[in-house]
Amino acid sequence: MTLQRLAVPGAILAGIIALALAPYGLKNYGISILGLWAVTTIAAIGLNLTLGYAGQVSLAQGAFVGIGAYATAILMAKGVPFGATLLLSGLLCFAIGWLLGYPALRVQHHYLAFVTLAFATLAFLVFRNEQWLTGGIYGISGIRRPVILGWNTAPERAYFHFCLIMLVLVSGFVWWIVRSPWGRAFLALRENPVRAASLGVDTRRYTLMAFAIGAGIGGVAGALYAPLVTYIDPVPFALSFSLNLLLMVIVGGGGYFFGPFVGAMIAVLLPEWLRFAQGLYLVAYAAAVMVLLVFWPSGIMGILDRLLRPADPNQGAAR
């Protein structure tokens, strides 16, 4: 019993230690890819809250990462310290996400997908066309990595460690939310909003919150992304990024806590390892996604969940 209870925290701790040690065996390029995975995972964790837990489709998560990245780059260029830009990027996206939640109160499913898609397109156009603010297609370069409490994160390894710490913090924050009564209310919103409302669940507020918190986390991911790559332009924040994040959440397993970690690993790390296969990799990925979604719509974590406890179908869904 005690051993079983220690298994999950033990595995998580081992995972964190392995990740922290990983850069010591990698070249700079490898480390930056690992950093990209950490940042992408944070963005996917945010979307998992909105989509996986609360059931609200969003095709705008990539736009929030973009807004966070641009806000941080612009503010840092004006001399605002990174700690403040990180917070402001998160808050800005929280506020915009809250507003984007309003359409969700009126439309659902694919209609909601289109509304959020329109927003993502709009954000991309602002990044590209508002040259006075965003530098247009030339973007913003020379983004400096911060010194945090005397710790210079400029070296590749240090910045990765900083991203890893942020990943742990964001994960802890979201873990807290999903195990709290809010998590239960999000799940009720996803599973049966009408019944949920009859039990006093303010579905309007939780819908807006699901969008706002998910977007805010996307903004934090963006704030971390800008100094990671040190140069941003509109291209990475095109609609395809939002679609990619959506895929990561679904392939990893929507509504499963570790789904985004797995999904981001497949989307960010696998292509690097399978570089030699280039075009073929994409074909294989697309085919695998189709097969997965047709046969196991609950994603990879859903498969693992079933494999790990096939014997007791009556256990509560401890996701």
Place this chain on the structure above:
Amino acid sequence: MTAVLEVSNLSKHYGGIAAVDGVTFEVFEGEILGIIGPNGSGKSTLFNCILGQASPSAGEVKLDGKPVTGMRPCDLNRHGVGRTFQMLQVFPALSVRENLILAGQEHQGTAVGRLFGRADAGLSATVERMIEFFRLTPVADLRAGGLSFGQQKLLDCAMAFMAGPRLVLLDEPAGGVNPTMLGSLGERLRALNAEHRATFVVIEHNMEFVMSLCTRILVLAEGKIIAEGPPEQVRRDPKVIEAYLGN
């Protein structure tokens, strides 16, 4: 006797059909009011209009003398009105315990307090009592979806009572429940009514069940109230017999 709920001239039209057609009645504190009527006579629609699930085409609903017409279902619930739906509506992926916590948690403290407070929203003791009261102890940790239909019905009812409501509207609680389970459901509802002075409105198809449970009965046909009174009187009413035989 004070009226907990007052419904006046309530109507609901779907296209050309008047599903509910000028219905007026009161529910008094502590009573168990039954609503019967043939299939499609507008009983569920009446509930949905009272409870903010559907917006009435005309009429007014008052709770404790205050108008609540068109109030959102979640706000009505927070004002102490619980309900069940005609179709079973538990959360199958959650355990029985989790279902009950969910059913009570939004009544505990503030939203921010719930985010930073305990995962069970401080409801564990209440949940245990409810589980015992509805005889769900052996299945308390199972997924609700794995329970028998009757047990799920019991859970569905238990959820409606979790927040200690003053008024509960039950839409066909006995529908599809086997006779043994039915007996215990009726007995539990009577106990709740007696011990907590909770007021009920019960839509029911099972005549025996409704006649034995309710103190007063309304009969609905084609969206209108055609009879009202104590069970024995309603049972003998020729208009009621005609409405049922006519269908």
